Each structure stands twice: as structure tokens, then as C-alpha cells.
Amino acid sequence: xAEPKTLPGANGKRHLLGRLFIWTLLLAAAVLYLGxxxxxxxxxxxxxxxxxxxxxxxxxxxxxxxxxxxxxxxxCIGVRCEGLRPYFLNSVIMSVxxxxxxxxxxxxxxxxxxxxxxRGANIIFALMLFGCFIPFQIVILPMAQTLGFLGVANSITGxxxxxxxxxxxxxxxxxxxxxxxxxxxxxxxxxxxxxxxFRIFWHIMLPLSVPIIVVSVIWQFTQVWNEFLFxxxxxxxxxxxxxxxxxxxxxxxxxxxxxxxxxxxxxxxAAPTLVVYIIAxxxxxxxxxxxxxxx
Amino acid sequence: xxxxxQRKQQMxxxxxxxxxxxxxxxxxxFLLLVFFVYGxxxxxxxxxxxxxxxxxxxxxQGIQQYVRxxxxxxxxxxxxxxxxxxxxxxxxxxxxxxxxxxxxxxxxRAEGALRTIYLYPMAISFIVTGTAWKWILNPSLGIESYMQxxxxxSFQFDWIVNRDMAIYVVVIAAVWQASGFVMAxxxxxxxxxxxxxxxxxxxxxxxxxxxxxxxxxxSLRPVFLSAFVILxxxxxxxxxxxxxxxxxxxxxxxxxxxxxxYEMAFRRNQIGLGAASAMMMLATVAAIIVPYLYSELRAKRxx
Numbered sequence: 001x002a003e004p005k006t007l008p009g010a011n012g013k014r015h016l017l018g019r020l021f022i023w024t025l026l027l028a029a030a031v032l033y034l035g036x037x038x039x040x041x042x043x044x045x046x047x048x049x050x051x052x053x054x055x056x057x058x059x060x061x062x063x064x065x066x067x068x069x070x071x072x073x074x075x076c077i078g079v080r081c082e083g084l085r086p087y088f089l090n091s092v093i094m095s096v097x098x099x100x101x102x103x104x105x106x107x108x109x110x111x112x113x114x115x116x117x118x119r120g121a122n123i124i125f126a127l128m129l130f131g132c133f134i135p136f137q138i139v140i141l142p143m144a145q146t147l148g149f150l151g152v153a154n155s156i157t158g159x160x161x162x163x164x165x166x167x168x169x170x171x172x173x174x175x176x177x178x179x180x181x182x183x184x185x186x187x188x189x190x191x192x193x194x195x196x197x198f199r200i201f202w203h204i205m206l207p208l209s210v211p212i213i214v215v216s217v218i219w220q221f222t223q224v225w226n227e228f229l230f231x232x233x234x235x236x237x238x239x240x241x242x243x244x245x246x247x248x249x250x251x252x253x254x255x256x257x258x259x260x261x262x263x264x265x266x267x268x269x270a271a272p273t274l275v276v277y278i279i280a281x282x283x284x285x286x287x288x289x290x291x292x293x294x295x
Numbered sequence: 296x297x298x299x300x301q302r303k304q305q306m307x308x309x310x311x312x313x314x315x316x317x318x319x320x321x322x323x324x325f326l327l328l329v330f331f332v333y334g335x336x337x338x339x340x341x342x343x344x345x346x347x348x349x350x351x352x353x354x355x356q357g358i359q360q361y362v363r364x365x366x367x368x369x370x371x372x373x374x375x376x377x378x379x380x381x382x383x384x385x386x387x388x389x390x391x392x393x394x395x396x397x398x399x400x401x402x403x404r405a406e407g408a409l410r411t412i413y414l415y416p417m418a419i420s421f422i423v424t425g426t427a428w429k430w431i432l433n434p435s436l437g438i439e440s441y442m443q444x445x446x447x448x449s450f451q452f453d454w455i456v457n458r459d460m461a462i463y464v465v466v467i468a469a470v471w472q473a474s475g476f477v478m479a480x481x482x483x484x485x486x487x488x489x490x491x492x493x494x495x496x497x498x499x500x501x502x503x504x505x506x507x508x509x510x511x512x513x514s515l516r517p518v519f520l521s522a523f524v525i526l527x528x529x530x531x532x533x534x535x536x537x538x539x540x541x542x543x544x545x546x547x548x549x550x551x552x553x554x555x556x557y558e559m560a561f562r563r564n565q566i567g568l569g570a571a572s573a574m575m576m577l578a579t580v581a582a583i584i585v586p587y588l589y590s591e592l593r594a595k596r597x598x
Contacts, residue, residue: 116317142338226420228535277418
């Protein structure tokens with residue numbers, strides 16, 4: 001059993017060649033995946049003269065953090081020259097409530113849909129599931145009018161409303177699929193003991209739910225942070241999220257292109273979700289595959 | 296006499312409330328979705344039947360926006376681009392993802408680290424991905440000039456500014472971003488394949504290649520289907536990547552339907568036309584998703 005899986009009949013040399021082949025392919029792929037982030041990082045640390053010399057793949061001669069400082073606090077985006085910082089904060093203010101509220105609602109409705117199989121529960125679930133797949137172009141025109149009607153057009157509050165609503169489909173899907181595997185006897189027994197709907201949720205289900213809460217929070221955070229269409233459609237100027245501000249910075253044509261500042265800004269915008277991925281990648285993968293291993 | 300009976304009635308109201316609590320809890324989010332998804336679809340549908348220009352109106356005229364749309368070169372370019380982009384994106388992401396998963400499944404010592412490397416692009420936004428690739432592929436300072444300076448003077452890679460090739464640049468960046476995700480899908484499915492069957496096949500003298508092509512990959516058919524459906528609907532929704540990478544250009548040679556919709560609705564005061572294009576996008580997604588969801592949910596109920 002401890003013996004590694006050598007192919008019966010294959011001799012040692014062929015096996016070695018096979019391993020070499022596998023490793024070559026895997027490492028080549030790793031280089032291709034890491035390439036872009038390496039180029040972006042090294043460009044962000046070079047000065048403009050070095051960049052114009054055209055040594056794209058070379059390491060920077062010396063580490064120069066000026067571009068990072070400028071991207072964070074003084075680069076001009078539109079008419080404002082305060083760097084990415086205010087927009088970064090917008091994205092933080094936008095993400096925290098939308099993630100928290102949609103996860104809470106998803107937990108409750110997923111719990112109700114999975115453990116109390118009332119009539120129509122499956123149809124309701126199917127209708128909610130379809131909401132995960134719609135192209136959001138289909139809702140932006142009515143949403144723009146509705147946000148105006150609610151008095152939250154061009155504001156972070158408006159984006160929080162939008163992200164919360166369209167996050168519910170996903171969070172409900174996560175929790176419903178998680179709770180489906182909880183034995184119904186558990187709920188029945190608790191009901192016999194006189195526990196009500198919310199007490200069962202609070203005392204029995206929530207303590208079981210830590211992994212799926214993490215999955216839901218990470219998924220929603222990644223989605224909301226990286227989102228662009230809603231931000232670009234519903235906000236302008238000072239209330240834009242970081243993805244929209246980054247795009248405006250990159251595509252501004254007014255001044256001399258500062259590639260190092262652009263690249264530093266891209267990394268700043270990507271940093272939060274990258275950090276979450278590196279710390280909790282396992283849960284991130286579960287969120288990604290939950291949509292595929294549906295139910 | 297009446298007192299205990301009243302109490303009994305009160306109890307039953309509470310009881311009934313308790314019984315219907317699950318429905319009551321699901322009702323608000325469900326109604327939100329009915330309004331904000333299905334209501335908005337109908338709303339957009341109505342706008343698509345009007346002559347709305349700068350502001351949406353509700354003066355239904357008929358299907359002339361769809362007629363205009365289908366006759367527009369810009370829309371036809373966008374839809375053809377979707378077919379090119381979608382099929383190459385799905386084909387390459389699944390092939391690369393599947394190969395990487397099979398290779399990683401060969402008891403590789405550094406599997407965890409490699410998996411992390413292959414999947415990280417999925418955690419960053421399309422805008423960042425687009426920014427990075429735009430920089431790498433720009434002809435004057437990017438990979439083209441780097442190769443030429445290394446001495447390979449005939450090296451040319453100007454797809455990003457080439458009308459005929461720009462959409463393929465979008466494919467490259469999108470495959471870079473999504474193939475690791477497909478790898479993760481396949482890898483987790485490979486881990487559930489029954490080891491005994493593989494061992495038995497080995498004892499019968501089958502080679503590893505034959506075992507994969509003959510037994511393991513065919514058993515992963517549901518994963519191929521899931522990956523296809525997810526990638527297909529992602530390709531129809533693709534918007535940000537094009538914005539950051541080529542901004543639809545040169546000209547409008549690399550626009551996708553999602554970019555067309557945004558352009559019409561927010562830049563050119565053609566809200567009716569934008570709504571019609573959004574309905575076309577929804578129909579394309581629905582043609583793929585509805586049969587899939589239907590069969591999945593049915594299978595679950597019977598299984």
C-alpha cells in the first residue's frame with residue numbers, strides 16, 4: 001500500500017520519462033499562469049525610463065515604490081487627483097453590508113427551503129436558481145429607474161441594494177444545498193421537544209453552518225469587489241467602486257501614460273480578493289464548484 | 296365557558312403561524328427576486344418594444360427595434376464575435392483544465408501549490424486581468440518589442456491592435472482566467488472515481504492512457520456538461536474583460552453583445568435598442584440554462 005502507484009509491467013526508465021514529461025508540462029503551465037502577475041508586479045516597481053527601455057520581462061534594477069504611492073494617493077482619476085484610495089474605501093463600504101445581509105438572508109431562506117419541504121418549495125428554488133445565471137444587462141435599465149425612484153441613484157447605498165438583491169440567489173443556493181444533507185430527523189426531534197423554527201435555526205443549524213458561511217462570505221465578497229457593470233452603470237465621479245476607478249485610470253488619455261502607476265493600481269485593486277484567496281482558497285474553490293455540483 | 300375556547304383559538308392562530316413560518320421566511324426574498332429578476336425582465340421586454348431613446352418610455356410600438364438590431368452591422372459583428380469567442384473559450388478552457396487535472400492526479404508532490412497557482416486568476420477581477428494583458432500585449436513596449444530586442448527581429452504579435460485578431464486576444468485572457476477553474480472542477484471529480492476499477496484495468500494490462508480515455512474520462516460526462524454550461528453562460532455575460540482589454544476596438548471589431556448593449560443604453564441614447572439587445576442576450580442564456588436546470592432538478596427529484 002505504501003508503494004507508490006507504479007504501473008505493473010512498466011519498467012523503471014519508462015516510468016521516469018513519464019514523470020519527467022508530467023513535471024515539464026505542469027511547471028510550464030505554472031510559468032504561464034504566474035507570468036502576467038510577475039510582469040505587472042515588476043513593471044509597478046520600475047521607473048518610467050526603465051519601462052520605456054522595453055525590458056518587459058526583466059527584473060527591476062532597483063525596487064522603486066513611488067508608483068505605488070502615487071497609485072494609492074495622488075494619481076488623477078477624472079478630475080480628482082487623490083489616487084485609488086477613496087474608491088478603494090467605497091468598495092469596502094459597499095462590500096461589507098452587501099455580503100453580510102445577503103449571506104444572512106440566504107441562510108434563512110436556504111434553511112426554510114431545504115428542511116421544510118412545503119408545497120412549491122422546489123419551484124421557488126428553481127426560479128431563484130435561474131437568477132444566478134441571468135445576464136445583468138437585462139436588469140440595468142429598470143434598475144437605473146428604480147434606484148432613481150428610491151432616491152439612491154449614483155450612491156454607494158444604491159450599489160449595496162443592488163448587490164444584496166442579486167446575491168440572494170447565490171447565497172440561497174449555497175445554504176440550501178448544504179442543509180439538504182442535514183438529516184430531517186434532527187429537525188423533527190427538535191420540533192418534538194418544542195423548539196420552534198428560529199430556535200432550531202439558531203441553536204442547531206447555525207453552529208453546523210460555519211463552513212458554508214465562510215464559503216458564502218468569500219464568494220459574495222469576491223463577486224461584489226470584482227463587479228464592474230453595476231458600478232459603471234449606476235455611479236459616476238466620487239461614488240464609483242475601485243474596479244470602475246481603475247478602468248478610468250488605465251483608459252485616461254489626458255496625460256503621459258504612467259505604466260508603472262497603472263500596474264500598481266491594478267495590484268491594489270486586486271489585493272483584497274487575492275489575499276482572501278491565498279488565506280482561504282479551499283473555501284473559494286468550494287464556492288466556485290457549488291454552482292456546478294448543484295442540486 | 297367561552298374563555299377556554301377563546302384561548303384555544305388563539306393557540307391555533309399561533310400554531311398556524313408557526314406552521315407557515317418557513318413560507319413566511321422565504322416569501323420576502325422570493326418576492327424581491329420575482330420583482331427584481333422576473334419583473335425587470337418583463338420591464339426590459341416592454342422597453343424593447345418602444346422607441347425609447349434617452350429615457351425609457353412605455354409607448355409600445357412593436358418589434359421594430361429587433362428589426363433594426365438584426366440589420367445593424369455592429370450587432371452582427373458582436374454576435375459573430377460571441378460565437379467565435381464562446382466556442383474557443385469553452386474549447387480551450389475545458390481542454391487545458393482537463394489536461395491539468397489529469398496530470399495533477401498522478402500523485403504529484405507539490406499538488407497543493409500548483410493548484411493554487413492555476414486557480415488564482417479566478418479570484419481577480421476581469422478589469423485587472425484585462426489591464427495586465429493589455430500591457431503585456433501592447434506592441435510598442437510589450438512582449439513583441441521584448442522579443443525583437445532579444446534578437447528575434449521578425450517576431451510579430453500585434454493582435455491587440457489588429458482588427459481581425461483582437462477578439463482572439465480576448466480569448467487568450469479569458470482562457471488564462473477560467474482554465475484553472477475547470478481544472479478544479481475536474482480534479483474534484485477525478486477524486487471520486489472508484490480506485491478499484493482502475494486497479495482492475497491495470498491488472499488486465501491496460502495502459503494508463505487507455506484507462507483514462509476508455510474508462511475515467513467517459514465517466515466524467517456530467518462534469519463536462521457542467522463546465523460547458525458554466526463557461527457558455529459566462530461567455531454570453533462577458534463584458535468587463537473586453538472593456539479593459541480592447542474597449543471593443545479597433546473600431547468595434549472586438550465588441551461582444553454585452554458591450555453593444557451598454558454602448559447603446561448608456562452612451563448613444565438608444566435605450567430601446569439596448570433593451571432589445573439585452574433580451575437577445577437573455578434568450579441566448581435561457582436556451583442553454585433552462586434545459587440544463589430542468590434536467591438537473593428533475594434528476595434530483597427522481598434520484
